[in-house]
Every structure is written in structure tokens, then in C-alpha cells.
Amino acid sequence: MKSPRQPLKERSGREAQEKTILDAAECVFALHGYRGASLQAIADRAGLPKANVLYYMGNKQALYLKLLSRMMTRWNAVLDDITPQSDPREVLGRFIRTKIELGQRYPEGSRLFAAEILAGAPFLQHYLEGELRAWVESRAAVMKAWSAMGKMDNIDPRYLIFLIWSSTQHYAEYGAQVNAILGCECLSNTEIADISAFLERVILKGCGVE
Amino acid sequence: MKSPRQPLKERSGREAQEKTILDAAECVFALHGYRGASLQAIADRAGLPKANVLYYMGNKQALYLKLLSRMMTRWNAVLDDITPQSDPREVLGRFIRTKIELGQRYPEGSRLFAAEILAGAPFLQHYLEGELRAWVESRAAVMKAWSAMGKMDNIDPRYLIFLIWSSTQHYAEYGAQVNAILGCECLSNTEIADISAFLERVILKGCGVE
């Protein structure tokens, strides 16, 4: 209402700038980890001077924490509607598909998270031991109930969760290796669908669902 | 024969020094990746002055390449005896167990490799596109033969290899997360055996082996 400048609604608002920086930083942190990433590289990728990055984000650690938190919220909705009465086939299938989709939609965020864990989770230790552990235990309890009801084999559900996490995240985190071996620049939608179907089929059959 | 010093066969030979440095470097590179690792941190962990690390290893890149190559040789023997006449249950089961064991025996090496892939495989691109891709294709051909002979379901064997890689490596690369969720400092031998058994059971059943 007041500023006479910016006539064409150019993407020059504060939020747009912040998103540009966050996306650039996510990419650089994903490639090189917390220590290996430099503010210079982030600024270059964002097309801004280094000082602007610090002006908007405060300092390197705050920027990194903001990215971790953004990634956590993206994952929040997963597997949140699960009860002993649910159909394991439907719930676990959707779990696998959703994880694959999230990895495809946010490959840098997935790799950023992976780098944080590789580094020993210095910034996420409390989250892992608290919130995430509780998340796993509550889901595991429901799966135990499924086993007791004969809906699936009697396996340790925590290992099943690890299996689904690892096998789906692989296609984001190990993208460089997957692409080199499959001989493509990046996965097509068809391949993504094939991979989802493969994982669904093998994992569900493997734990006796259906 | 000639040096009168070192009477007690102290571990002061050149090879011992080099191994000390390599092990320290493996750990630091695993935690922070190539760029994030500093020679100072490596030297500190090895208990040596920084200049000695460079004296023995030449420069940072040569040290890193030596570590990658050491890790490749450790993986070399895996899944090398596989023919259409083999028993899939036995071969794939051993594949899974061996990968788990290697991840436990060389956790830093596994994480170092993971960090290299996360970074886009700048030093391993040729290896992935050449040697490793050929390795996968030859194993995939045998598995295709198994499917044709009715020994297992008709699935894409490359995805099966990715599944076994990802699910086993998870326990080395995501050790920090796994330990936080299971609530232990490190995995016991019993847990390792349980995990191997779980993965063998679910994956083999899931692709119709046996």
C-alpha cells in the first residue's frame, strides 16, 4: 500500500528472499554437510552477496537449524492415521509411497538430514531420543497389535520401520549411485512408480501382510 | 638389522604410523565429509602433528582417495560366487549377512562412502558408472535367470540389490538414529543377529525365494 517501488510484483518480498536463501542453503548443506558448507557457496547459489545471507538468517547455525526444522515439518504428516483397526496393507503401502514421494520432492532436504545423522546427529540428538523414538514406539505398538490379530507375521516392528525408511530414502540419498547404475540423469515418473510398486510388493509380502 | 634403536619392537614402523593416520582420517571424513574434514582434526585424533599427516599421505585428496580405495577392497569379495545354478536362498542370505557384518566391522568406512555419495560422488563417478554398474548388471542377469527358472518371483533384480544395500547399510550409516531409537549405546551381537535374521526372512520371503 505504501511503497511506490516494485511495480510488477517482482519476487522481492522478504519471504521470497528467505526462501531463495533456504533453498540454496539446503542444497549446499546436503552436498557438503554442516562444516563443509560455506556461506560463500550458499550466497553464490542464491545469487546474493554473502552479507545478505547473514542479514536474513543471523548466522550459519541458525540457518542450518531452520533447514532441519523445515524438513521435520515436511515429514510430520506421515503415518499419523494408524490404529489397530487399520488395514496394514493400505497403511504400510501408503507409508512406502509417501516416503518415496517425499524423497523425490525434497531430495536436498533428505540428503541434508542424512548428512546430519552421518555426523552423529549433533543438532538432532534430543529429537531422535525423544520425539522420534516415541513416534516409533507408538507405531510399533499398533503393528504388534496387527501381529497379534493375525494381520501380519510376528516380527519386530521397529526393524520393519527401519526397513521402510532405509529402502525408500535410498533413492534420495544415494541418487548419485542409483542414477549411475541405472544409467540415467534422473528417475522418470515411470521408474518412480515401478520402484514404489516393487518395494510395496516385496516388503508387504515379506512380512506376511494380506 | 642395522638400526640399533627401537629395541622392544614398538609399533613405530612406517606401516603402523600409516594405519594410525588412515584410521583417524576415516573417522573424521566419515563424520564431516571431504570438505568438512580438517587435517588438524585428523592429526589430533591420530596424536600427531599436522605436518606428519602430510608427510605420510602427501595431501588431503591423496589421503581421501586411499581411504576410498581401502573401503572398495573390503567390499570386493561380496556376492562373487553366484551362478544360475546357485541356491538363491543361500546366496542372498549370505549377501545380507555379509553386508551387515561389513557395516559393523567398518562403520566409519561405510559412513565415509555414504558421505561421498551424498556429495554427488565427485571422486567415485567413474567407478559407479563403470565397475559397479557392470557388477550390478552381471548379478542382475543371474537373478533374472533364477526368476525364469521359477526360483524366485519375477522382479527387477536391480531394485532387489538396492533394497539389500540400503537396508543393511542403514545400520552403519544411520547408527546414530538407530541407537537413539532403540535406546542403546551400540548394537549388541544379539541385536545384530536379530536384524540379520529379520532382513533375511522378510526380503527372501518378499521376493518369493524358497
Next chain:
DNA sequence: GTCTATACACGGATAGAC
């Protein structure tokens, strides 16, 4: 708000004393 200039610590690598 935006950017240049700069402060000061740490990075990899080398020279040269011992």
C-alpha cells in the same frame, strides 16, 4: 534493506631446524 570492506580465526600446504 543492500552491499563493500574488513577483522580475525582456521584451512591446506611448505620450509627448514633438529
Next chain:
DNA sequence: GTCTATCCGTGTATAGAC
């Protein structure tokens, strides 16, 4: 062979001009 001292580029962060 081993280590101290040092070079010089780059790192994060800030001061201050515009």
C-alpha cells in the same frame, strides 16, 4: 623421519557506506 614456524587463501562474522 619428526616437528615448529610460517605462507597464503578461505572461513565466519561484523562495521559501516549507500
